[in-house]
Amino acid sequence: MAQRLPLILFALVMAAIPFIPTMPPFWIVLLDNIGLSALVAMGLVLLTGVGGLTSFGQAAFCGFGAYTTAVLTTAYGLSPWLTLPLSLVVSGVFAVALGLITVRLSGHYLPLGTIAWGLGLFYLFSKLEFLGRNDGISAIPPLAIGPLKMIDPDTIYFAIWTAVILCALLTMNLLDSRTGRAIRALRRGHVAAEAFGIQPPRTKLLVFIYAAVLAGLSGWLYAHFQRAVNPTPFGAQAGIEYLFVAVVGGAGYVWGGVLGAAIVVVLKEVLQDYLPVLFHGEGQLETIVFGMMLVALLQLAPNGVWPWLVRLLPFKPGPKAIDPSLVLPPRRKPAAIDDSLLIVDHARKEFGGVIAVNDVSFDVGTREIVALIGPNGAGKSTTFNLITGMLSLSAGTISVSGKVFKSAKPQDITKLGVSRTFQHVKLVADMTVLENVAIGAHLRGHAGAIKSLLRLDRSDEARLLAEAMRQIERVGLADQAHMLAGNLSLGQQRIVEIARALCADPALLLLDEPAAGLRHMEKQQLASLLRSLRDGGMSVLLVEHDMGFVMGLADRVVVLDFGTRIAEGRPDAIKANPDVIRAYLGGAP
Structure with a gap:
């Protein structure tokens, strides 16, 4: 229970934010975007920071989730809630197909492979007629619970951040397990992992699918938040940005994904607001300054901001309690032949x-x-x-x-x-x-x-x-x-x-x-x-x-x-x- 206390406190704080009387509506929109980005970053924490698999293509899986619900709700009249499992399944199925090829790559071929299929899928989104080509799909119905329609940013806020907190809990559960240790063991190479019965291809595919499903969930929420989708948010630039989010926050830490999303989203917004004022609207300098600030940030905290922040906290989590009375049954071993x-x-x-x-x-x-x-x-x-x-x-x-x-x-x-x-x-x-x-x-x-x-x-x-x-x-x-x-x-x-x-x-x-x-x-x-x-x-x-x-x-x-x-x-x-x-x-x- 003590280990879950920070999560409970965080959930209570996030639940209270929309009820603050002086909270500007713009900040609620910003928090919605942070939550959507954090879902993708959490998957990348597991995929890249823990599993050691660098992916620049996670934005494409957001696209699968977004376009699945967009097509099913607008063309076939399905309820948005019914499209949620279908959006996750579509993202997972494409992750299986792409992962069977991608996870077998190593070295620089792995990120290059993710860039290649990320570009290919972006091109596909923009050319298929039933997806609306470059114009995309509009008039997507909002999420609703009974008479409450989540049209405004402050209503869908609760859906987005409930998803973030539940996914953070699930991800922490996965890492704190036998499967999580197997995933972490692969980051330093597969030789030792294989020697103790871990199946590297199967484990890599598992984490690849999990990260894709989280991205698909983000895409599903994005579609009903914006009420329209087009290929632009699911291109290569977005995929690179999601990886930035995970690295800046701390690629090996679940809450690093959330913190990284907050840093990147807020920093981009601040730069877009103030740089034109400082430079009198001459040139679009946001991307250049944004990149320079991220490089400087990583110089100060090369492992991400989250572990640096944790070191400053006055309290540290204690070690796990071990019950010495618990015993594993001995393994059944084959008998020796002729001694x-x-x-x-x-x-x-x-x-x-x-x-x-x-x-x-x-x-x-x-x-x-x-x-x-x-x-x-x-x-x-x-x-x-x-x-x-x-x-x-x-x-x-x-x-x-x-x-x-x-x-x-x-x-x-x-x-x-x-x-x-x-x-x-x-x-x-x-x-x-x-x-x-x-x-x-x-x-x-x-x-x-x-x-x-x-x-x-x-x-x-x-x-x-x-x-x-x-x-x-x-x-x-x-x-x-x-x-x-x-x-x-x-x-x-x-x-x-x-x-x-x-x-x-x-x-x-x-x-x-x-x-x-x-x-x-x-x-x-x-x-x-x-x-x-x-x-x-x-x-x-x-x-x-x-x-x-x-x-x-x-x-x-x-x-x-x-x-x-x-x-x-x-x-x-x-x-x-x-x-x-x-x-x-x-x-x-």
Whole structure:
């Protein structure tokens, strides 16, 4: 309830504004426009600020919502309220069609793709006869509740801001969930997300559709606010402006979208009113000054105005309460075959003419710690990526719990009870340690996006967070659970990655250089943890350069050199093996 208090207070303030006796009607119109812009910006917060997908085409989805209700109410006589779900469905259907193509793009191709279809749709709106071509559609009926017709700005104001507040609540619910963590995990790349069962294309499409539906809602309200539509508000310039709104307010924050809409809409209005007076009507300087002021604003607050404003507030929201009594049921893991969880059989990986892994074979048994060692460039991390499905084999096979494959998706390998860390830490820096670790339990949760939006996922979410906290305590970072992961030292971040991997409840744990960056005492604690995991029934395969750490911990050691296995055996035998000494020291012992 405490977390929802600011939202309740904001709703009460917005509800009271039209009843202020001295409130000019012009400011109500301005607030209506701010609300319409805020709906689109909220979608962009989720799409761009949280999901990392830059879109310049959201104005086109406003057009779908606006034109759908305009055609159905004027040509077919439908009630405006009946057209609301249809406007949202049309926006969502076009989002599916465009999203299936767009979300697969990456880098600069993604924003270029959104600009391309944004321009195409604007051209379509202006050329179709049944949409009125460039003249658009007029005489759209107003919204009405019984005898009350929302013709005036101060009556439709309540419809617009009710929509803004409800959508803000739904969006915050979505972000504060298993689905929201999956969306945020994609912003730093898909590799770590896939390793814990997240489906990047499906997740990106989900957020793309959600943002489009919010834009469609804004377009539906716009049509009944203006009582007429034409292509102009749905062009490329409007799409760019909506993205400005989200970035200025704070692209990663729901209320940043609302604040950004207020800043941009008011700033434009002020410039249009006062610049002609200052420059005696010479030239249209609003756009130039507007752009300069936005650049200056972003220089002062590069992450947006909202996080800068929040830092100035005297109160800060407290951490979530975690119920330690809640327990996730253990994952059902496939049984080992002939006491081996993992069998690598003549694995080979070629990159063009370079052989990174050359017919390597080894296995990992149950309750066993196996170390994979070798000089830099020996192919250790490539072998890890082959085992976890990040890379496909050029030849040979890999078997996990009896399931043999040459290429498999990382999500499928995760379902077989395999979890991993990475050579280069892959955490979401602006998420807390608790949230990062909870990503590891993604496959152990079941609530989807709809339940998250309606906040019907609370029991599932409480168990996921309780499990995440349990693993954080297990690795000794309980005091850092509510800190941002990016504020930790490199060694602590590696421990967080281990906690995240343990949250998946794996049968086989793959650790890529887990001791790098750790102090001596921390290495001893890590070794003790890994032994306890082995004694508890888990198997561990690790890559490590610290030979003292490896030889005191591993049950068996596999040595690679230039992608080829040159030795395998007990640590004592490996230390005395001449081939191993030659590989590390460059000469005979």
